[in-house]
Amino acid sequence: MSATRSRSAVLGRIRAATTTTPHAGTYESLPRAYRMQGELSSDQCVALLIERLREYDADITECTPDALIPTIATQIAKSGRSILAAPIGLPEDWLVPGCDWRVDHDLSHDQIEQTQGVVTAATCAVAESGTIVLHHGPAEGRRVLSLLPDWHLCVLKTSQVVETLPEYFARCDAPPALATFISGPSATADIEMTRIKGVHGPRFLNVIVVRD
Numbered sequence: 001m002s003a004t005r006s007r008s009a010v011l012g013r014i015r016a017a018t019t020t021t022p023h024a025g026t027y028e029s030l031p032r033a034y035r036m037q038g039e040l041s042s043d044q045c046v047a048l049l050i051e052r053l054r055e056y057d058a059d060i061t062e063c064t065p066d067a068l069i070p071t072i073a074t075q076i077a078k079s080g081r082s083i084l085a086a087p088i089g090l091p092e093d094w095l096v097p098g099c100d101w102r103v104d105h106d107l108s109h110d111q112i113e114q115t116q117g118v119v120t121a122a123t124c125a126v127a128e129s130g131t132i133v134l135h136h137g138p139a140e141g142r143r144v145l146s147l148l149p150d151w152h153l154c155v156l157k158t159s160q161v162v163e164t165l166p167e168y169f170a171r172c173d174a175p176p177a178l179a180t181f182i183s184g185p186s187a188t189a190d191i192e193m194t195r196i197k198g199v200h201g202p203r204f205l206n207v208i209v210v211r212d
Helices: 003-018 042-055 066-077 109-113 165-171
Strands: 059-063 083-086 100-103 115-122 124-126 131-134 150-158 178-181 188-189 195-197 204-210
Touching: 003 115, 042 059, 042 100, 042 204, 059 066, 083 204, 109 115
Parallel strands: 059 204, 083 100, 083 115, 115 150, 150 204
Antiparallel strands: 124 131, 131 178, 188 195
8 A cells, every 4th residue: 555545544544533523523612621720829829930930940030010120130230141132022121231232123043143142021921830921022022032042031920920821821812823831941851861951942041020
């Protein structure tokens, strides 16, 4: 049997099997027995998110809205970095003095790689999994901005934190065209379980949690 006929035979059997199941073709009617709603208070959600992110080796700093700008300046200074990329919609006052800001007016990949870090906002965070979600809006920038620089400073508001993944999806008016899920700095492990950082993204993740 040729490869084409074999593939057709397999697909035909899959179609035959799925069209005889009770929920075939009706995505909305699929049973969902998992938790759709969290049970933690807002403060507990934030505490759980911070705990998870620290477990994943992220550096977390908390501040009030009034202290955000000096906190951004302090975190940048502590990092020892000064050549930074910025999404085109990042609030202007976040571009603190003393840095060489490379605002993303169609920066090339080479130009982004020449920066030492990036500062972005975020869309949401899921406490249960310790995950920050970017939808790549104007203040979050293109996905490449959150992948190429070695250091990522992300500003997250406590009002953006939910407990469960279904609660995050419930906040979306429509499925995002593009979303990036960040659970700590980029890391992977080889067959000997040697942890290697920075394979798929920044080696260092700093998060400023703004208690709004």
